[in-house]
Amino acid sequence: MAEATTIIDLARLSLSHGEGRRLDLPVKLAPLELGGQDYVSPDSVSVRLDISRPSGGFAFRLRFPVRIEGPCMRCLEDAALEAEVDAREVAQDDTEDEELLSPYVEDDELDIGRWVHDAAILAIPNQFLCRPDCAGLCPSCGESLNNADPAAHQHEVAPDPRWAKLKELRPE
Numbered sequence: 001m002a003e004a005t006t007i008i009d010l011a012r013l014s015l016s017h018g019e020g021r022r023l024d025l026p027v028k029l030a031p032l033e034l035g036g037q038d039y040v041s042p043d044s045v046s047v048r049l050d051i052s053r054p055s056g057g058f059a060f061r062l063r064f065p066v067r068i069e070g071p072c073m074r075c076l077e078d079a080a081l082e083a084e085v086d087a088r089e090v091a092q093d094d095t096e097d098e099e100l101l102s103p104y105v106e107d108d109e110l111d112i113g114r115w116v117h118d119a120a121i122l123a124i125p126n127q128f129l130c131r132p133d134c135a136g137l138c139p140s141c142g143e144s145l146n147n148a149d150p151a152a153h154q155h156e157v158a159p160d161p162r163w164a165k166l167k168e169l170r171p172e
Contacts, residue, residue: 006113010058010105013051020052027116032068034121034128039070047116057092058105062112066120073128074136075144081128087119 006027013021029041050061063086072079091110092100104115135145140155 006111006116008049008110008112009108010051010110011108015051015053015058017053017055020050023049023051025049025112027064027113029066029120030113030117032117032121032124034070034124035073037071037073039068039124039128041066041068041120043067045116045120047112049112051110056094057090057100058102058110060089060091060102060110062087062089062115062119064116066123068120068124068128070128072130072134074134075130075146076137077130077144077146079128079130081124083120083123085116085119085123087115087122089115 008023015021025047026044027047028044031038031040033039045064045066047062047064050063052059063084065082065084067080067082069078069080071077089102089104090100091102091105095101102110104111130146137143138145138148138153138155143153145153
């Protein structure tokens with residue numbers, strides 16, 4: 001798949017009011033940072049962009065499937081997630097209403113790369129897990145609890161030294 005530009009010049013599309021255009025583009029997804037870890041899409045994503053020209057601006061619809069890979073947030077094993085992204089934006093001319101001003105459009109140029117990045121982040125869950133029932137790591141030894149037998153994986157817990165003085169108190 002050929003690498004495409006991430007900026008689309010809307011003026012070059014020459015859309016009149018009421019017209020629309022559909023573009024299918026490959027876009028390289030920049031790494032996503034979640035919880036201090038980088039998550040990547042191994043391939044370019046194939047983006048379908050619908051652009052329409054209502055009176056006084058543009059309306060956009062962005063759709064693409066995405067596969068994100070990176071470490072599980074609980075056990076640090078390799079994890080992968082697939083999601084379908086469907087996002088919409090509006091860029092209205094001559095308005096100060098924040099709801100009608102797209103942050104991805106500036107001077108008749110649509111930054112599709114930044115929009116794809118932000119839409120992918122919003123499409124994935126807050127907890128990036130290798131599996132829904134991931135048990136995480138043992139807080140004592142760091143072993144993955146996903147493959148450990150709970151009965152065989154127990155540690156003696158040392159008493160908290162801050163409570164040592166209470167042992168000296170004996171009720172009479």
